[in-house]
Amino acid sequence: MPSPHPQRKIDVGVRVSSVADVIGPADPQASQSHEIAVIAGFAADTLVPHANRIDQRGIRRPHLDELAATGALGLPFPTALGGSDAPAGIVREATELIAGACGTTWFCAAQHRSPTKAVLASDNALLHDRWAARLVSGNALAAIAFAHLRRPTQRFWIRDEGDRFVLNGSLDWVTNWPLADVVLVEGYLKSSSGEQRDEIISLLVEPPKLDLVHSNQLDRDDIQAGPSLSLAAMGGTQTWPVSFVDFQVSAEQLVGRLPAENWLHANSLISADANPASFGMARASINELTALAASTDQPQVAEVAEGLRAQLIELRSRAYADADVATEDPTMAAATIGDRTAVRAAALDLNLRAATALITASGGAAMMLSSNAQRRAREALFLLVQGQTADLRQASLGYLVE
Numbered sequence: 001m002p003s004p005h006p007q008r009k010i011d012v013g014v015r016v017s018s019v020a021d022v023i024g025p026a027d028p029q030a031s032q033s034h035e036i037a038v039i040a041g042f043a044a045d046t047l048v049p050h051a052n053r054i055d056q057r058g059i060r061r062p063h064l065d066e067l068a069a070t071g072a073l074g075l076p077f078p079t080a081l082g083g084s085d086a087p088a089g090i091v092r093e094a095t096e097l098i099a100g101a102c103g104t105t106w107f108c109a110a111q112h113r114s115p116t117k118a119v120l121a122s123d124n125a126l127l128h129d130r131w132a133a134r135l136v137s138g139n140a141l142a143a144i145a146f147a148h149l150r151r152p153t154q155r156f157w158i159r160d161e162g163d164r165f166v167l168n169g170s171l172d173w174v175t176n177w178p179l180a181d182v183v184l185v186e187g188y189l190k191s192s193s194g195e196q197r198d199e200i201i202s203l204l205v206e207p208p209k210l211d212l213v214h215s216n217q218l219d220r221d222d223i224q225a226g227p228s229l230s231l232a233a234m235g236g237t238q239t240w241p242v243s244f245v246d247f248q249v250s251a252e253q254l255v256g257r258l259p260a261e262n263w264l265h266a267n268s269l270i271s272a273d274a275n276p277a278s279f280g281m282a283r284a285s286i287n288e289l290t291a292l293a294a295s296t297d298q299p300q301v302a303e304v305a306e307g308l309r310a311q312l313i314e315l316r317s318r319a320y321a322d323a324d325v326a327t328e329d330p331t332m333a334a335a336t337i338g339d340r341t342a343v344r345a346a347a348l349d350l351n352l353r354a355a356t357a358l359i360t361a362s363g364g365a366a367m368m369l370s371s372n373a374q375r376r377a378r379e380a381l382f383l384l385v386q387g388q389t390a391d392l393r394q395a396s397l398g399y400l401v402e
Helices: 028-032 034-057 061-069 088-101 103-121 125-137 260-271 276-296 299-328 330-335 337-367 372-385 390-398
Strands: 142-145 156-160 164-175 182-190 196-205 223-225 239-250 254-259
Touching: 028 088, 034 061, 034 088, 034 103, 034 372, 061 103, 088 103, 088 276, 088 299, 103 125, 103 142, 103 164, 103 182, 103 196, 103 254, 103 276, 103 372, 142 164, 156 196, 164 182, 164 196, 196 260, 254 260, 260 330, 276 299, 276 337, 276 372, 299 330, 299 337, 330 337, 337 372, 337 390
Parallel strands: 142 182, 156 182
Antiparallel strands: 156 164, 164 239, 182 196, 196 254, 223 239
16 A cells, blocks of 8 residues: 655765764674665754754654655565564664654654554454555554553453453553554453453554544543643653443454463563663764763763763674574563663663763753753653563663662
8 A cells, every 4th residue: 555655765875963872783784774874864954953843843754654664664574564674683673763763753663563563463354455565555554552461450351251351440541542543452351240250352443533633632421531730751642541331442453362371471472671762862862962072071971971882882793693593583572681681771771871981071951841851851760660570660760878
């Protein structure tokens, strides 16, 4: 299906930002990748100049459509469906570049990947035929709601009535809700008698369309959503609370169902790995710190930047190597959860220290909401709690008392 948003003509040799990249990609092949050249150009020409405005005023769908036109959303997916079938190194470099340029754009785009993977893996052929190619190409935008599944107390349930599923309860936040064409909603199954069953249901829900120019909330008898949450960090991500009251979803929208134990185990394997976004954000902070040291003649700042640079290169190499081993060997993936979680915590700490260094070196100007340093510090704090598990919280807190 042809994209309704023609690919932008991007001059990959032009850069709006004058800040040089002193770190470079983890995978040398990324330097020769056409896909990365296009995404890097878009990041420099469009994301960097507008990042602070989007952070404060909120992201809009046309911005994400422009990102989709670069091919970024389809990078890891099959070429037969409009993707690039790109290797992990290319996907990671794209993530680093996007996250380092604009955290809001990265986080909204990140919500799209898991639903796309779920649809591609679904046994529901009708659902696959309808949505797979559209999601891979980025013609359709997805969101996901699943963080609540890790909590000991549930406030959201799904009931199976054969030809339909019925949703009840509240989701604290769903990023992309008013922008997305579909949302992958996952919840524990509850029987008609009210008994909880240890099974997790995944459904593709189509949010009712809203005109954000005229409304920032949805109020119906069966669904209430919005307004956009006022968040200290990533406040521009169009993250909405959503509540359901006997909201009905056709059985044709079923993506899959798993025993809860299997779902939680699979999620723990994924969440143990350091997110390339944390390296991308830290990389951007270090680049800006290096440029600031040169422009203001601060040798100590240059020394700090170089130290952080060396730490990032070493830690990133270990994190990606560990993730590759875990991907190839399920047994090793389970055995190394603790070690990989420790590396993820170290990456989060590095990102926080890099942003703090940039704040310190920037002085009072960094307290302005229009400051890159201010935004980067808040984004680094956000990553401390995004996708947080109990083990990650413990590992992260350990860095505060060393």
